[in-house]
Amino acid sequence: MDGNHSAGKCPVMHGGQTSNKNSVTSWWPNALNLDILHQHDTKTQPFGATYNYREELKKLDVEALKQDLRDLMKNSQEWWPADWGSYVGMFARVAWHAAGSYRLADGRGGAGTGNQRFAPLNSWPDNVNTDKGRRLLWPIKKKYGNKVSWADLMILSGTIAYEVAGLKTFGFAFGREDIWHPEKDIYWGAEREWLAPSDNRYEDVTKPDTMENPLAAVQMGLIYVNPEGVNGKPDPMATAAQVRETFARMAMNDEETAALTAGGHTIGKSHGNGSAANLSADPEAADVEYQGIGWLNTKGRSIGRDQVVSGIEGAWTKNPTQWDMGYFDMLFGYEWELTKSPAGAWQYKPVDIKEEDMPVDVEDPSIRCMPMMTDADMAMKVDPIYNAICHKFMADPEYFSETFARAWFKLTHRDMGPKARYIGPDVPAEDLIWQDPIPAGATGYDVAGLKTAIAASGLSLTDMVNTAWDSARTYRGSDMRGGANGARIRLAPQKDWAGNEPERLARVLSVLEPLAAQFGASVADTIVLAGNVGIEQAAKAAGHDIDVPFAPGRGDATDEQTDADSFDALEPIHDGFRNWQKRDYVVSAEEMLLDRAQLMGLTAHEMTVLLGGMRAMGTNHGGTKHGVFTDREGALTTDFFVNLTDMANTWHPVGDGIYEIRDRKTGAVKWTASRVDLVFGSNSILRAYAEIYAQDDGQDAFLKAFVDAWTKVMNADRFDLA
Structure with missing residues (x-):
């Protein structure tokens, strides 16, 4: 044995690459983390530089794929049996929960990248058993390979599920390209515990509009609201207020919200016939023998009537595999009383329900089961606005179906951007205002x-x-x-x-x-x-x-x-490139710069070269001089970088996030700067980029890099050029 190693000690470093325990950021937690700018590095993409998903889609037999999905809806698998022999509820939920993480404030989340395959989304408590849905889709994904992305397949599966149930859907568009690495730098909330009380997300939890931006879901690990009530305490009126705010933050109005709630609960069921304490770990935490499958019942069958998902137990309608008006018949046809599921979750049961109105057991059609409603469902009944919308739907079933179909299309396509990105034979011809339509522009002018x-x-x-x-x-x-x-x-x-x-x-x-x-x-x-x-x-x-x-x-x-x-x-509330922010924020100016740069699709070096060039040109908001480290203002020079890195200077805070740059010998003030300016000299990574352009041979490289980055920004939304 090598005397340099103590007995039993593994000679291979471990932990640093697979956890945060030994990461750089754990040693310096306040250091600026630039990882978000390289969130989807090309090195994670396995197909090579020539791969083009839009070209692959042209090879896809769309009708064959849709037929395979229709068949899947009715082909129950022994390893994960379908409720009532149908997977329509399962795949509606897979698609819904993939799309439902979208939020309007920063446009993050949603189904456009297939991110449900990765942590944290693959292991959110609200996504229990969506892992089984993806495994059920695997034979189809395997068959069609790279001609269809996981992102497109998951959303198409939900749309086909509704068609199989009997809904005339509004349409479908392909064009979502998969990512290959977790989006670990998206801010989903500050909590360090799943389903922690939502109070910390609000200035006042009784006022839903005080929820922290850019969040939309009320608790860590939920897609929308807590189905048992605010912080798990049943109160339909309070829940209605949270539903309204959460769906508004997903760009949905009251009618769309009511349609999605009713239509989403028209098919499928909730599962809570057992104790959640008996479930195995979530997919990301499960050991290798689980092969990425989580939440299995370790003390029971874990399938059929014995599943535990949300903890709420039961179907909303008499015919949970059919598109009909059964949700409204049940909700408004009976009075409801508070009860608990076998798993101990709050839910509602109908008073004196007729046996013939009860759904049958998912495995044995000779057994009738008690239906249920959640606190969010009761919100549709007690809130006067939602109540009126529901009665409008009840009076016109065709209008309800059309409204839901359109809302479902919006839910599942909202994060795809303009219609120019849509691909496929089922793209609706109608231009919708939420697609931000733009007329074609002229090209033949001088x-x-x-x-x-x-x-x-x-x-x-x-x-x-x-x-x-x-x-x-x-x-x-x-x-x-x-x-x-x-x-x-x-x-x-x-x-x-x-x-x-x-x-x-x-x-x-x-x-x-x-x-x-x-x-x-x-x-x-x-x-x-x-x-x-x-x-x-x-x-x-x-x-x-x-x-x-x-x-x-x-x-x-x-x-x-x-x-x-x-x-x-x-609306921009900050722009580090123009050295401006609307007011002071808890988040530092340099962190807000990273957020803006990432949303614009910029890399760290593109961000660096753009900011330095704009400072040299004097493009600050309001004409301020912070960061304009040059006596040649208006010229596209490397002066910002040259003078930032010059050790003939010293740097001194003077209050309100402003700094003076002084001559080291004389103490004379030469320039002023913001935190955003100085971070390009203080952060080791950004300084490395800044030094490239501060070098004596940096001007030509700077000009090329600046023009390339500028053109990228100007053309970022030109999907017709792709």
């Missing part, structure tokens, strides 16, 4: 002539660059909303956002809009082209002649094509 006219317009470099940036920076790759296409910066609510400097914006638009009309270009194209003109002028001032790439074809949206309330969520 681009060179328009550039010349913009340059001669009298607009300053900062006028042009800032307007283009403000228009484009709204893009977020989380749900593919925002961006320069559509020129919505000239419409409500964007034209009045503080971050867009409304007075300056109105003045710039008064110059650019007539030029757009003169040349037959869209305002959206003209804004971006003006930004490019400004970049080219700044480069020339630094001694370089460059051409910034430009692709015409953006369109101009109208007020009628813009859901102003929905766009409120895109």
Whole structure:
């Protein structure tokens, strides 16, 4: 034995790669973590650089796939038997819970990436047994391979489930590309315990609108609300208020919310016929012999009538595999009283129910079982607004079916972005306002002539660059909303956002809009082209002649094509690139910069080069001078990086997040800076990038990298260029 190793000690390092116990961040928990900027590194994608999912989809036999899913709905498997011989409830839930994590505030969550396959979502308490649904889908995924993503397959399975149940669905679009690594940097809440009381998410738990942004679910590990009531205490009126706020944060109105609740509970059942204490670990925590399957009943069969999922037990309707009006018949046809499930969960049972109205047992049709309602269901009855909507549905079953079908389509497609990204034979022809429709833009106009006219317009470099940036920076790759296409910066609510400097914006638009009309270009194209003109002028001032790439074809949206309330969520409350934030926040300015950069799809080095270049050009909000480390303001130089890294300087806080940079010898103040500026010198990773451009040979690399990153931002929402 090697004398350098004590007996029994494993010579291989372990733990550091597989847990956070020995991670760098555990040693320095307050260090800026840049991991979110590399969340889906190309190294995790297994297909190579030439793989194109949209091209693979062209090879897919869509009708054969749909038929295989229809067959699956009725082919009960011995290892995981179907309730009543049908999987429609199972796959409606798989799709629902994949899509239901979407939140409007930052566009994160949702079904667009297949993230339900990974932690934390694969092991959320509210996602119990969705792992079984994915395993039931595996033979179909195996058959069609890379021609269909897990993300598309899971949502299609839920849509087909409703079709098999008897609903005429609104449509379906392919186009969701899988990720291959957990989205571990998404903020799902500060709790360190599953299903911890929701009080910490609210300033006042009795006022649902005080829930912490960007969260939507009321507790850690839930998709929506607690079905037993607020913090597990039954109170349908209080639950109704939480339902309304949570669904609004998912971009749903009251009618859509009521339709989704009723339609979601028209098929399937809840499972709580046993003790949750007997379940094995969740998939992520289960040992290797479980092979990624979790929540198995260690003291029972764990299948059929013996499943424990939510802890609530029973079906909502008499015919839980059929699309009908049974939910309303049950909810409004009976009075309900509070009771507990065999698992000890609060639920409601009907008073004096007729035996013929009871659903049959999932395994033995000779046995009738008691139906149930949750606190969220009772909310539909006691809340006057939801009650009125439900009675409207009851009076017109076709209207209910259509409303649900549209709401289901919205739920399962909301995070896909504009319809330009939709693929497949079942894409609805109708343009929906939540898809942020944009008319096609012209491409045949005189681009060179328009550039010349913009340059001669009298607009300053900062006028042009800032307007283009403000228009484009709204893009977020989380749900593919925002961006320069559509020129919505000239419409409500964007034209009045503080971050867009409304007075300056109105003045710039008064110059650019007539030029757009003169040349037959869209305002959206003209804004971006003006930004490019400004970049080219700044480069020339630094001694370089460059051409910034430009692709015409953006369109101009109208007020009628813009859901102003929905766009409120895109308002920037901070922009580190322009050294601005609306007010002081608990989160540091540099962390907010990372969040914005990640939503825009930027890497750490793209973020670095853009910020440094914009400081050199003097594009700060309101014209402030923080971070403008140059005596050549307006020139696209590397001065920000050169002077930031110069050890002839010292750095001193002076209050309110502002710092002075002083000459080391004389003590004279040379510049001022914000935390966002100085983090590029203090953070070891960002400093490494900054030093590249501070080098004597860094100017050419800087210009190329800046133009590439700028063009990426300007074209981020140009899905027609993909």
